[in-house]
Structures are given as structure tokens and as C-alpha cells.
Amino acid sequence: MSTTYLEAIREGLWEEMERDPNVFLLGEDIGAYGGAFKVTAGFFERFGARRVVDTPISEAAIVGAAIGAALMGLRPVAEMQFADFITCGFDQIVNFAAKCRYRWNAGVPMVVRAPSGAGVHGGPFHSQSPEMWFVRTPGLKVVAPATAYDAKGLIKSAIRDNDPVLFFEHKALYRRIKEDLPTGEYTVPIGQAKVVREGTDLTIVTYGAMLWVALEAAAKLAEEGASVEVVDLRTLLPLDRETVCASVRKTSKVLLLHEDTRTGGMAGELAASIAESVFEYLDAPIVRVTAPDTPVPYSPPLEDAFLPNAEKVIEKARWLFRY
Amino acid sequence: MSAAELAHHCLYFMSLMREVEDRIERKLYRQGKIVGGVYVGRGQEAIPVGTALVAEPGDVLFPSHRDMAVFLIRGVTAGRILAQYMGRAGGVTGGRDANMHMGDLNHNIVSIISALAATVPVAAGAALALRYQGSNGVVFSYFGEGSTSRGDWHEGVNFATVQKLPVVFICNNNQYAYSTPVSLQMACANVADRGPAYNMPAEIVDGNDVLAVYEATRRAADHARAGKGPYLLECKTFRMTGHSAHDAAHYVPKDLFDEWGKLDPIIRFEARMLAEGWRTQAEIDQLHAAVHREVDEGVAWAEQSPFPDPATLLDGVYESY
DSSP: OEEEHHHHHHHHHHHHHHHOTTEEEEETTOSTTOOTTSTTTTHHHHHHHHHEEEOOSOHHHHHHHHHHHHHTTOEEEEEOSSGGGGGGGHHIIIIIIHHHHHHHOOOOOOEEEEEEOOSSOOOTTSSOOTHHHHHTSTTOEEEOOOSHHHHHHHHHHHHHOSSOEEEEEEGGGTTTOEEEOOSSOOOOOTTOOEEEEOOSSEEEEEOTTHHHHHHHHHHHHHHTTOOEEEEEOOEEETTOHHHHHHHHHHHSOEEEEEEEESTTSHHHHHHHHHHHHHGGGOSSOOEEEEEOSSOOOOSHHHHHHHSOOHHHHHHHHHHHHHO | OOHHHHHHHHHHHHHHHHHHHHIIIIIITTTTOOOSOOOOOTTOTHHHHHHHTTOOTTOEEEOOTTOHHHHHHTTOOHHHHHHHHTTOTTSTTTTSSOTTOOOBGGGTBOOOOSSGGGHHHHHHHHHHHHHHTTOOOOEEEEEEGGGGGSHHHHHHHHHHHHTTOOEEEEEEEOSEETTEEGGGTOSSSOGGGGTGGGTOOEEEEETTOHHHHHHHHHHHHHHHHTTOOOEEEEEEOOOOSOSSTTOOOTTSOHHHHHHHHTTOHHHHHHHHHHHHTSSOHHHHHHHHHHHHHHHHHHHHHHHHSOOOOGGGTTTTSSSOO
């Protein structure tokens, strides 16, 4: 039976709560209501108010309480209703959670789930991709799954990890994609990118919902005779530079794709790493396809113009092939 | 514990904190051996001592930056604290962080961060965990009056009161947050006035009377331990120094120092001990001499502790990578 991305996250949470009594959830409207996106629907009935904690509208308290509980040996999973609101808990994440282990050898085995991304006409405060605010904070781990399989495997790994993990789940994927998942237990390791499609002429490196844009572009380019390799980062911190560089060594051309805005985006860090490590393998400039440096607009024509899509990727890919 | 024994503990830890901090601020700092900032709690020792002596071993403490005695009471040695200030490998954080930015879960002490009120929601989460685990432990959350202006203070207190968590909120109201007086910090006269807004009992305590702090903390901890929810103690005191060792506090009216100097918690308590017959003057002198020797040994221990090896710079960002 096919499982959606949302159901995959649900299953991962459910299985971990059944497996480990120290795992509990906290967040806004996650209990009887089941969460704004219904990821936790049914959890309150199964696990009760002790393990599914409805909180006030207080992101600093949600993250702070998760940190305190994690320091005491529990494994809290905090939900930000939208990733955009994670700013209200920013200090707790980057100054408290991220630095505890380095400063005083105290692990914070906490997960913060954050529905991120655009494409649902959510406007400037329900559409952002805030992952890079955290990727440059040593001590955090940042994951951003693109498939149902990875969403389930990574939420389970995140819960079992002994360091704080931010789990950016793309809200546009929640009910849009589905796949058959293994019936048995599995996890996906944090910190490992994946070659999702093999190719020889061009590498597209991406993550999150843009994986599907990359695959769409790769399929169309294949019709033109181009062989495109697609690398899904899956984890943004720690970053699997080796898998990216190995692919670039193979194809000699690279296009970096993300939904996040351009300046300071993951593409910049990847470009620097590729230039440092495999410069001599490149036979064309490193190309970026990203959202522009604007807030995420609301109206469909504006939002469509903001978001990268297959056409924009194909145009840049063709330019690279002509280079 | 008899009244005399309790009094002895109170005086011993107040004296030890005073001596360690005096040595840091007035000697080692001026000798250039403290490589960073120094923030002392001179004149405020009764607050960490009177509170932490109430704590049970399973209670979890979140001391703030003028609460050194909490560490001493929990068994962290003067030497490790001195090494912490000196940036040595033997310090509580091994040179990773400075001064009172330290914690040790072996002693159930959680470290502050510089945005001090950030510990308040974390303290609430620790209390949530204690209840979750079926412990009857209580969390002691320390902060200054300035912290109560912060949003995360209110978020943490609100969450703790909504959830009826076992937290004792301990405010050290020393009347200045850096140079900002209470009148520019809040419109209410007392931090305790914030309690009713959260349906939380709140009590104002003479923060320079160690036994008054002790008794109030016992009431507060009993309340929290009984499952009745958080309790706010506002300990009124005065910061007898600048904000830090580099601050001469010219903005504080001089007569306030004179006035509060007469209320010094150590001098006051010694008079009480003599009046109650708990200790003789000779015994008090012996106590101070023992403290002096202990701190001498601590300084020697800290000074022989090596600086951290730069080769360890990258270690411990994660459990494993």
C-alpha cells in the first residue's frame, strides 16, 4: 500500500513512540486537534496527554522545554506549526541546544519538526525555507527529506540521535507524493546524500521538494539525449561533500538547485566545496538555480515566478551542455 | 540537622563563595590570570546558599551568574571553579566557556547561556521530565530581575504554571541589570507582583538573610514537590559591585552602597550565630581560616592545571560525526 510523505513521518513518529517510552511530542494544537497538518492525528488518543503535550503559543517555551527534557534523558520531538515560526525559538536552538555539548558535554537529544517550503500559496510567513539559518550553527544537525522513504527513515534516525536535529519537512510534499515503503523496520542515516538518478553528463545537486523538479528536468533532458545525475543531499548538516564531489568528478558539470533564496543558500557552500576539491574536473562554470532574494510572495503568478521549476533548470542545463 | 549545624553550613558556604570570588576579582583578575569577564555576587551570597541548601540530590538546579555557592554546595570544588575562570583544562568546561557559564549533570546542575532568561523555559522542560519520569524532584530556576523583562521568561513561567510543573523560580533582585535600575526595567514595584498574573504564589524575601531565604525556599519547594505547581521567590538584595569587574558602577548612588553594606549577609549572620549561641567567635574565626586554606589550595590546583590543548578544538561539537 502506498504511503504519503505525511503518513511516512507519522509512521516514523508512531513507531518510535511505541519503541521508546522516553519519546514524547510537544507543540501547538498537536493533541486532540492532531496538528495543523494532521501529522499527529490519533497520537493523543493512543499515547495520552503525558506523551502528546499541547503547549501555549510559545515557540521559545516549546523548544526550551524540549531542551530541558532532553537534558534529563527524554527524547522530545517538538513541532513548529510552520517552519517560519521557528524564529521565535531561535535563541533556544542556536545558543542553547547547539552549544550544550561543546560547552559542557551535555547532549541534547531533541528533534524540532518544521513544515517548511512554498508552493501552497501560504504567503511570506507560511512558505519560507529557513534551513540555512541553522546550517551555519555548529552543534545542530539539519535534515530535509524529499521522499516518503527518507522522511520515515530520517525522522526515526533523528529521534534516536543524541544531538539536536532540525527536521525540515516540505509541506508541499505532504500529500503530493507517495510510494510503497518496506513493511519492516528501517532507518536512513543522517549525514548521507544519495544518488537518486545516475547519469554521466551533468550533476544536479538538490534537496527537499526540488528533488522532484530535478527529476522532472532530468527526464526531459534524457529525451534530448542528455544523461543527468541527480544527488539528493537529504542531510544539510553535517554535509556529505564526498558524494557531491564524487558525482562532479564523474560528470564534470554541476547545477546546484534549491528552493531557498540565493544569497547564503546551500548552493554557495556547495560551490565553494566543489571549487576547492574537484576544480580540475570541471569543464564548465558551476551554475545555480535558486529562488531570488525576495520574501516568498502570495499570489500564484508571483509565487510561480519565485519558485525554481523544471523549465528554469532545463534552460540552465542546456546552457551548460553548450558551454 | 540542628539549627547550629545548619547555621554552620550557611556561613561556611557564604564565606567560601565570598573568598573564591574575592580571590578571582581582586587578585587573579588584576594579575591577568583571569582571561575573560568576572561577575561576582558579593553581598548576595545568602540567596544561592539559602536556596541550594534546601535542594534534595534529585533536584535539578539552574544557577545564574551570581550563584556560585550553588556549585560549591553541590560538591564542585573551588579549584575546578577557579580553573574555569582561568580558562584551564581542569575547569568545569575545560576552557570551552567562561566564568559561571558551566554545568555538570553529574551534580544535576544545568549551565546558563549569556541570554540569561533563556534558562527559564529549559528549567520548565526539566521539570516536565522529572514529572514524566515519576521523580518527586523539583527544579530551581534562578534569574535576576532584569531577566523578567524577557519574553522567554514569560513563556517559560506561563508554560510551567499551565502545566503545574515542580519549579521554584528564584529571583535575585539586586536592583540593577548592568546599569539599568528596576524603575526602567518594569512598571510594577516587585517581581513578585508578576506572580498573580500566572496564578502562581509569590513571596518577597529578605535576600540578605540566609535563614529567611532558607525557610522561604523550603515552603516553595514543598509546594512544588507536592504537585501544586510553581512558586516564585523574590529575594531582595543589592549588587555591591559593578555589573562586572570592568564596571565601576558610577551610576549607582553612593549612599546605596553604604546602606546595603550594613546589611551584608555574612556579617549579619555571624552576629545572629553569636546571639543564638550556635557558634563562638573563635569557632567562626576557625571557619574563615579553613575557608582561606581551602581557597589557597584551590588556586594552587587551578594554576597547575594546564591550558586546553588546541588539538582538541574540534572535539565534542557532536557525540559522533
